[in-house]
Each structure stands twice: as structure tokens, then as C-alpha cells.
Amino acid sequence: MEQDITALPRTTMANSSKIADTTKTYHLASAVLLFITFLVGVVGNGLYLWVLGLKMRRTVTTLWFLHLVSCYLLFTLLIPFFAIYVLVDFHWVFGMAMCKLLNAFISMGMFSSVFLLTLISLDRYTLTHHPIWSRNHRTLSRAWKLVVGVWLASFGLSTPYLAFRETQVVDGSRIICINNYTLSGDQNGAEMQELDRQVHLAIFVVRFLLGFLLPFCTIVGCYVRVGLKMKEKKLAWAGKPFKVVVAAVLSFFLGWLPYHLYHGLKLYKKAVPESVTGALMVIYTLSSCFSASFSSILYLFVGEKFWQVFRKSLLTLVKEAVVDDLGSSTAESSERQESEV
Numbered sequence: 001m002e003q004d005i006t007a008l009p010r011t012t013m014a015n016s017s018k019i020a021d022t023t024k025t026y027h028l029a030s031a032v033l034l035f036i037t038f039l040v041g042v043v044g045n046g047l048y049l050w051v052l053g054l055k056m057r058r059t060v061t062t063l064w065f066l067h068l069v070s071c072y073l074l075f076t077l078l079i080p081f082f083a084i085y086v087l088v089d090f091h092w093v094f095g096m097a098m099c100k101l102l103n104a105f106i107s108m109g110m111f112s113s114v115f116l117l118t119l120i121s122l123d124r125y126t127l128t129h130h131p132i133w134s135r136n137h138r139t140l141s142r143a144w145k146l147v148v149g150v151w152l153a154s155f156g157l158s159t160p161y162l163a164f165r166e167t168q169v170v171d172g173s174r175i176i177c178i179n180n181y182t183l184s185g186d187q188n189g190a191e192m193q194e195l196d197r198q199v200h201l202a203i204f205v206v207r208f209l210l211g212f213l214l215p216f217c218t219i220v221g222c223y224v225r226v227g228l229k230m231k232e233k234k235l236a237w238a239g240k241p242f243k244v245v246v247a248a249v250l251s252f253f254l255g256w257l258p259y260h261l262y263h264g265l266k267l268y269k270k271a272v273p274e275s276v277t278g279a280l281m282v283i284y285t286l287s288s289c290f291s292a293s294f295s296s297i298l299y300l301f302v303g304e305k306f307w308q309v310f311r312k313s314l315l316t317l318v319k320e321a322v323v324d325d326l327g328s329s330t331a332e333s334s335e336r337q338e339s340e341v
Contacts, residue, residue, distance in 0.1 A: 064143070129226075
């Protein structure tokens with residue numbers, strides 16, 4: 001997938017047909033699983049976007065989730081490339097341009113998702129702690145500006161892949177898609193290897209801080225403050241809307257934690273066995289794909305008994321999932337909350 005997945009050596013062994021057959025079966029099963037994930041993700045995210053974009057009144061909250069699900073759909077549309085890549089035994093067949101663009105789009109999807117989740121959390125915080133300010137300043141036009149800023153920032157943080165990503169030929173015929181942080185054809189010298197490691201470290205630190213740690217701390221801090229405020233005012237939790245946001249946050253961070261662990265361990269190639277990084281690579285590939293494909297479906301089902309879901313229309317489910325009131329689903333509860341604050 002993104003970083004060095006395309007540099008993973010083939011696991012088939014010429015002197016063992018049994019191992020070769022097992023490996024092919026594993027690759028086929030992985031590819032089938034990825035294709036199923038792709039189909040589920042396209043249908044789920046597509047339906048969610050259809051309802052949010054065409055069937056619901058545009059509010060700040062629906063705008064957040066509209067673009068959040070758009071990030072998931074963007075990532076989901078990239079899954080077939082990974083499935084084909086596995087089927088052809090880790091041989092890159094899509095060319096240099098796709099090598100750069102594919103990884104840039106993955107990075108954009110990751111950054112924009114976490115930034116939008118952070119915005120949603122800050123929005124929930126201001127609704128409970130600063131209701132009067134929110135009523136006067138929480139407008140759709142300002143939300144649009146923030147969303148545009150999120151996409152621009154995500155694109156800017158993803159541009160290094162357009163520069164560093166390239167294809168190389170190994171083993172005489174196999175093509176791999178890897179990062180060349182030195183932008184040089186000679187990567188064997190000690191000086192070049194040290195430069196490569198320093199640039200790799202700098203990019204990893206920026207990506208980990210901005211794409212995981214700082215957003216995670218911000219989101220947790222916001223919901224701790226929201227919980228304390230709700231407890232202080234003796235207000236009931238928001239029910240399904242709150243659970244939807246919690247589900248979105250958990251699915252994102254659980255899905256992308258193996259990704260950051262993998263890239264952190266890649267900085268210590270000599271100390272970490274290849275079997276560990278290889279296994280972690282498979283885990284983060286599947287977890288990130290599952291997170292993007294199944295998150296929107298999780299939003300619909302969370303907080304509901306399974307059999308009750310089928311009694312409701314899709315529009316009703318989505319309306320409940322993104323209802324624009326944190327304290328309660330009714331206007332009366334919202335007014336009581338503002339008067340108490």
C-alpha cells in the first residue's frame with residue numbers, strides 16, 4: 001500500500017511447490033477480501049452520500065459528514081489497485097504516474113478524514129460550552145471555508161509523495177513502487193542512506209503528529225470536556241448522534257494505528273525482523289481498507305438493535321445519525337440547555 005508495501009519481496013519459493021501453492025492461495029484470498037470490501041464500501045458510502053447530499057437539508061453537521069464520507073469513498077475507490085497488486089504477486093503494473101498519484105490520494109484521504117473528525121469534535125465542544133457563540137457564528141458559510149481549508153491542507157501534506165514516489169526495476173523484471181527520499185539514482189552510499197533516513201524521519205514525524213497524535217489528543221480532550229459539562233448540567237447524553245461520532249473516531253484511529261506503527265518500525269530496519277514489519281503491513285492494509293469501507297455502515301447501525309434497523313428507511317437512519325443537536329434530538333431540550341448555560 002502506501003509506503004513500502006510495493007517493495008515487499010515476493011514470498012514464493014522456487015524450491016518448495018507446497019509453500020508456493022499456499023502463498024498463491026493466501027494472495028487470492030486477500031484479493032477476494034479486498035474486492036468484497038471495495039463493493040461494500042462503494043455501496044455503503046455511495047448511499048450515504050446520496051442521502052446526505054440530495055435528501056437532507058444542508059446543515060453544518062451534514063456538511064461535516066458529507067465530506068467525511070467523501071474521504072472514505074475516495075479511499076474505497078483505490079482498493080482495487082491493491083487487490084490487483086496482490087494478485088500479480090506484488091508487481092507494479094500501473095506505471096510511474098499512478099505510483100505517485102495513488103499514494104498521494106491515500107495520504108489525502110487519511111489527513112482529510114482525521115481533520116474532519118477533529119472539526120466535528122471541536123464543533124461538539126463549542127455547542128456545549130459556548131452555545132451563544134455557536135448560535136451567532138456557527139454558520140454554513142464558515143463551515144464551507146473550514147472544509148475547503150481541510151482539503152487544501154491535506155493536499156499540501158500529501159505532495160511529498162508526488163516528489164519522492166517512483167518506480168524501480170528489481171530482479172531483472174519485477175517493478176516496485178517505493179519512496180526515494182534522496183531523489184537520487186544512487187542509494188547505496190552511506191551518505192545517501194543517512195540522508196534518506198533523515199528525510200524519512202522528518203516526514204514520519206510530521207505525518208504522525210498531524211495525522212494521528214495531535215488530532216487524537218484534541219478529540220479526546222473535547223469529548224472529556226463535553227462529558228463533564230453534560231454531567232454538570234445533568235443532561236442526558238445525545239444518544240445516537242454522540243455514538244455516531246465516537247464510532248467514527250474509534251474506527252479511524254483503530255484502522256490507522258497499525259499504519260503508523262508500521263512506518264515507525266521501518267525507520268529501524270536492522271533492529272526489527274522483516275517478518276514483523278511484513279505482518280504489520282498486511283494488518284494495516286486490511287484495517288485501513290475496512291475502516292474506510294465499513295465506517296459509514298457503522299454510523300447507521302450503531303446504537304440500534306440489529307432487527308430494528310430493517311424497520312427503518314435509509315433516510316430516517318441517516319437523519320438520526322447526523323441530527324444537528326448534541327444535547328437532545330428535540331428543540332425543547334436544546335433550549336433548556338442554552339438557558340441553563
